[in-house]
Amino acid sequence: SDRQPIIAIDGPAGAGKSTVARQVATQLGLVYLDTGAMYRAVTWLVLQQGIAIDDDCAIAELANKCKIELTPSQDIKFPVRVWINDTDVTQAIRSIEVTSQVSAIAAQAAVRQALVKQQQNWGKRGGLVAEGRDIGTHVFPDAEVKIFLTASVGERARRRQQDFKTQGQPEVSLEQLEKDIAERDWKDSTRKVSPLKKAVDAIELQTDGLSISEVTSKIVDYYQQRLSQW
Ligand code: CDP
Numbered sequence: 498s499d500r501q502p503i504i505a506i507d508g509p510a511g512a513g514k515s516t517v518a519r520q521v522a523t524q525l526g527l528v529y530l531d532t533g534a535m536y537r538a539v540t541w542l543v544l545q546q547g548i549a550i551d552d553d554c555a556i557a558e559l560a561n562k563c564k565i566e567l568t569p570s571q572d573i574k575f576p577v578r579v580w581i582n583d584t585d586v587t588q589a590i591r592s593i594e595v596t597s598q599v600s601a602i603a604a605q606a607a608v609r610q611a612l613v614k615q616q617q618n619w620g621k622r623g624g625l626v627a628e629g630r631d632i633g634t635h636v637f638p639d640a641e642v643k644i645f646l647t648a649s650v651g652e653r654a655r656r657r658q659q660d661f662k663t664q665g666q667p668e669v670s671l672e673q674l675e676k677d678i679a680e681r682d683w684k685d686s687t688r689k690v691s692p693l694k695k696a697v698d699a700i701e702l703q704t705d706g707l708s709i710s711e712v713t714s715k716i717v718d719y720y721q722q723r724l725s726q727w
């Protein structure tokens with residue numbers, strides 16, 4: 498087929514997926530797809546409409562009807578603008594409320610079905626770096642390059658704390674951040690539908706002590722090595 502290559506990056510919260518995926522995409526001239534932003538946008542809409550988190554039916558309807566748009570932006574703090582039903586939710590989807598509820602919404606089969614369909618549609622012609630939890634296992638199982646990005650919980654909590662500082666948000670303790678991250682990891686890895694899991698053909702990259710550019714070059718190098726073998 499004339500489909501362009503796809504790079505799938507999966508891993509737990511704070512592993513560096515978004516940052517690294519964006520840089521890899523820029524270096525290789527591919528499109529960056531942040532699938533987590535889509536689950537966050539649906540979660541924002543559920544909360545905004547006052548729908549109960551366990552009202553699977555109402556949430557399924559909402560996920561099937563909503564229109565999500567992701568557009569690149571020049572803002573370094575928010576390099577991707579996120580829209581749901583024509584509302585710009587770029588900042589709102591990073592709130593503590595959305596973050597604490599998103600895994601419950603993302604565990605619902607109908608929500609995943611609706612969003613995965615959209616992702617596969619966008620990825621039909623390839624040429625993208627897609628990042629999330631189930632990209633290599635479920636969304637793009639035939640991706641040319643699959644990376645499973647990890648880091649210890651301590652390291653990921655430190656990165657998040659730094660993020661909050663940079664964004665001028667109120668300080669959250671490392672202890673609280675570790676707890677939140679571990680809880681979300683657990684929910685994402687134990688859910689029934691497409692849990693967070695390393696694809697059998699993914700390479701695992703442990704990133705404790707590695708800089709963003711080191712991780713980026715490892716992936717770019719691996720991609721080019723794979724490319725020369727096709
Ligand atoms: O950036 P961070 O790692 O905190 O989270 P994210 O990538 O924005 O994803 C937020 C949540 O969406 C995750 O904790 C998962 O529950 C869900 N998610 C998912 O289930 N499948 C994906 N492909 C991407 C995200």
Ligand code: CDP
Nearest residue numbers: 510511512513514515516656660707708709
């Ligand atoms: O998308 P995900 O939740 O996996 O992580 P991220 O939002 O890309 O990265 C979380 C934070 O860690 C960001 O501020 C990155 O700049 C930082 N980071 C880092 O310090 N070292 C790395 N090797 C990767 C990311």
